[in-house]
Structure formats: C-alpha cells, structure tokens
Amino acid sequence: GLGFYTGTDGYLYVDNLRIDDIRAQVPDSPFYLYSKNRITANYKAYAAALEGLEHFVGYAVKANNNLPIMRHLQSLGSGAVLVSGNELRAAEAAGFDTTRTIFNGNGKLPEELRLAIEKGALINVDSEFDLENIAEAAKAVDKAARVLIRINPDVDPQVHAYVSTGLANSKFGIRNSHLQWFLDRVRQEPLLELAGVHSHLGSTITKVDIFRDAARIMIRFVEKIREEGFDIKYLNIGGGLGIDYHRRGDKIPSPADLVNTVRDLVADLGLTMILEPGRSMIGNASALVNTVTGVKTNGNKNFIVIDGSMSALLRPSLYDAYQHIELTAPCNGKQDTFDIVGPVCESADFLGKERELATPKAGDGLVVHDAGAYCMAMASTYNLKMRPAEYWVSDGELKQIRKGETLQDHLRYFEGL
Numbered sequence: 001g002l003g004f005y006t007g008t009d010g011y012l013y014v015d016n017l018r019i020d021d022i023r024a025q026v027p028d029s030p031f032y033l034y035s036k037n038r039i040t041a042n043y044k045a046y047a048a049a050l051e052g053l054e055h056f057v058g059y060a061v062k063a064n065n066n067l068p069i070m071r072h073l074q075s076l077g078s079g080a081v082l083v084s085g086n087e088l089r090a091a092e093a094a095g096f097d098t099t100r101t102i103f104n105g106n107g108k109l110p111e112e113l114r115l116a117i118e119k120g121a122l123i124n125v126d127s128e129f130d131l132e133n134i135a136e137a138a139k140a141v142d143k144a145a146r147v148l149i150r151i152n153p154d155v156d157p158q159v160h161a162y163v164s165t166g167l168a169n170s171k172f173g174i175r176n177s178h179l180q181w182f183l184d185r186v187r188q189e190p191l192l193e194l195a196g197v198h199s200h201l202g203s204t205i206t207k208v209d210i211f212r213d214a215a216r217i218m219i220r221f222v223e224k225i226r227e228e229g230f231d232i233k234y235l236n237i238g239g240g241l242g243i244d245y246h247r248r249g250d251k252i253p254s255p256a257d258l259v260n261t262v263r264d265l266v267a268d269l270g271l272t273m274i275l276e277p278g279r280s281m282i283g284n285a286s287a288l289v290n291t292v293t294g295v296k297t298n299g300n301k302n303f304i305v306i307d308g309s310m311s312a313l314l315r316p317s318l319y320d321a322y323q324h325i326e327l328t329a330p331c332n333g334k335q336d337t338f339d340i341v342g343p344v345c346e347s348a349d350f351l352g353k354e355r356e357l358a359t360p361k362a363g364d365g366l367v368v369h370d371a372g373a374y375c376m377a378m379a380s381t382y383n384l385k386m387r388p389a390e391y392w393v394s395d396g397e398l399k400q401i402r403k404g405e406t407l408q409d410h411l412r413y414f415e416g417l
C-alpha cells in the first residue's frame with residue numbers, strides 16, 4: 001500500500017505499517033505521521049505532467065517546512081517557493097539551489113530582499129513600493145535582481161474567501177492598469193531584470209478551467225511586455241490545486257489535468273512554466289494521530305474528546321475545513337454522530353463536526369487525515385499544548401523526523417530576563 005488506507009483486517013495502515021503498531025512504539029500523542037513514498041509519488045506526478053515543457057516546480061514551503069521533507073523534495077529535483085527570509089534560509093539549509101527558488105509576498109522586508117538577491121532567488125514584484133524596495137536592495141548588495149511581475153488576473157477560484165488570492169480586491173499582485181508604470185521603472189533600473197510574470201489564484205482549487213482562464217489573461221500580458229522589448233522567460237501560474245479531503249472518491253483534478261489545460265497555451269511561447277504546489281505535494285501524505293480521552297453527551301450533541309486540538313491542527317477552526325476522521329482500529333461501539341473536539345478552552349476547538357463513527361473507548365486511536373499541508377506549519381502552543389513530534393515511514397520503516405516541542409522550549413524564552 002501507498003499512503004493511508006484501511007487494510008482487509010479493518011485496521012488503518014500507512015504504507016505497510018499498521019498505525020496501531022506505530023502508536024504502540026511512539027511515546028508521543030498526538031503526533032504527525034507521514035508516508036515518504038506518498039510525497040515522492042506526488043512530486044513525480046508533477047514532474048511527469050510537465051514532461052515536454054520547459055518547466056520548474058517550486059514546492060511552496062509554507063505548506064510544510066519540516067527539514068527532512070524539504071530535503072527529500074529537493075533531492076527529487078524540486079525548487080522552492082518562499083514567503084520569508086527565514087523560509088529562504090531554511091530552504092538553503094535543506095540543500096535547495098537558491099537560484100531555483102522564488103520569493104513571493106506582498107510585504108517583503110528590505111533585509112529579506114537583500115538576502116534573496118544575494119542568493120539569486122527569483123523575486124515577485126507585488127506593488128509599487130515593493131518594486132522600489134527591490135531596486136534599493138539590488139543597489140545595496142550591488143547585484144541584479146531577477147523579477148517576475150505578479151499579475152492580478154481577477155479570476156474567481158471559487159474557494160473559501162480566506163484562501164482566494166487573485167481577485168481584483170485582494171491584497172496580492174499589481175494593479176494591472178498600472179503595468180506600464182512597472183515596465184518603465186524596470187527599464188530605468190539597470191539592476192532589475194524582468195524575467196517573467198506570475199499569478200496565484202488561490203488554494204484548494206478543484207476546477208482546472210480557471211487556470212486556463214488565468215493563463216489566457218497572463219499571456220496577453222506576456223505579449224504586451226514582449227512588445228515593449230523585454231525578453232521574458234517565465235510564466236508562473238502559481239499553486240492551488242485541491243486534494244480529496246472528503247475521501248469519498250470525488251473527481252479531483254490531477255497535476256496532469258492542470259498542466260494539460262494550459263499546455264497548448266504555453267508550449268509555443270518559448271516560456272518556462274513554473275508551478276508552485278504546496279497542498280497537492282504534501283497534503284495527503286500525512287495524518288495527525290490522536291488518542292481518545294473520552295466520550296460525552298451534552299444537549300443533543302455527542303462529543304469524542306481527543307488529545308489533539310486546534311493548537312496542533314487549526315484548519316477546521318479557521319476555515320471550517322473538512323478533514324476526514326477515522327478510528328485506527330475496528331470498533332464494535334455503537335454507531336453515532338459526533339463532534340470531534342480537543343481539550344482547548346474554546347468552542348472553536350474542533351477537528352470535525354457531525355461525523356458518523358463507532359463509539360470509541362478512552363485510549364483508542366483516531367486520525368485526522370490529509371494533514372500534511374498547512375497543519376503542522378500552522379500549529380501553535382495555545383494552552384501550552386506543545387507542537388507535536390513528526391514521524392515518517394520511509395521504505396517500510398518508521399523514523400522520527402521532528403522532535404516534539406517541550407515546555408522547556410517555552411520556558412527558555414524567559415531565562416535570564
């Protein structure tokens with residue numbers, strides 16, 4: 001098996017290992033558990049989809065910044081997409097060739113821009129002030145900055161408002177009507193090299209048509225920019241592909257479906273295509289493994305209380321996101337409808353609502369699936385529930401890939417003050 005599935009014996013597995021056997025070996029709970037082979041397969045799906053096109057895949061590190069995971073993606077051939085100086089430093093620590101990285105963001109700091117230019121990263125221009133900051137930083141380090149202009153395609157990705165980024169009123173990208181100003185400013189600055197255009201529509205996208213709509217719009221910009229005499233190379237259509245969070249076999253487009261909707265549009269333009277996947281690279285390669293603390297009923301609601309919480313995994317609380325939940329072992333408790341909640345002191349602390357499950361017992365295992373992207377990366381220590389340890393199964397063997405955070409880590413911030 002590859003990734004997470006229910007075996008013929010009714011137990012939940014990751015690759016070849018029973019999750020309950022893993023739980024018996026691991027001292028921590030909750031913990032994040034990954035399938036390294038699933039990550040490899042996800043990367044290879046992108047690489048295969050892009051065959052025949054000049055391309056570069058930039059893994060969006062924001063989705064998961066675990067160092068062994070980053071190192072693994074790097075070893076497979078991935079580049080990296082970054083949103084902070086620290087992400088750039090972490091990518092370098094993981095072995096990424098920093099000239100194959102892209103530095104994105106609407107609020108890049110002067111110090112971060114200097115670092116990115118020194119390291120040879122591609123840099124997205126997001127606004128007028130951002131362009132001025134990039135030009136200043138290039139002068140400060142006396143090195144040319146290779147930039148992409150982030151177009152705002154104003155295409156609705158039809159996703160939750162919090163993860164929608166390419167609409168006219170969003171905080172990202174340039175005012176398209178002001179393009180000429182950007183071209184003129186780049187022309188005046190000898191240390192700015194216009195290398196391409198970028199857009200990112202949003203995240204959890206399950207309709208690839210909108211990538212074609214956006215690519216069409218971007219290609220009009222490419223033509224206009226070329227007419228102005230710039231020799232641009234990169235068409236970066238961002239990340240955003242969704243995954244099958246509901247795990248009921250919905251038809252979710254694959255990387256090949258995504259690439260094929262735009263292939264003919266980019267093939268003839270002599271452009272290098274860049275994709276920036278985060279979620280679809282890592283999301284389905286992990287689950288948060290929790291232990292049931294108890295079961296209770298209030299009013300007409302049943303609750304399964306687990307040791308994991310919104311501190312370990314925030315997406316349901318923040319976006320009302322659905323992540324599938326299962327028990328790790330066959331269970332003959334009564335089938336019922338439950339909210340799955342953590343121990344944190346607020347009602348937003350839930351991992352799932354109205355789920356049909358067999359009534360578990362204290363000590364049983366319960367997983368929240370598809371927890372590879374934006375879960376550990378967004379974890380906090382709220383209520384001093386410390387950030388979980390991480391493990392992966394690598395070629396059939398369990399290995400720890402991140403230590404659990406401890407209270408000592410927290411107390412250290414106050415030492416000597």
Ligand code: LLP
Pocket residue numbers: 060063081104163165200202203204238239240241276277278279280315319373374
């Ligand atoms: N490129 C840019 C410029 C981005 O802003 C993002 C994600 C990506 C690439 C990667 O997108 P992906 O392939 O992962 O969809 N915390 C939210 C997701 C925020 C996404 C932010 N930008 C969540 O938990 O769903």
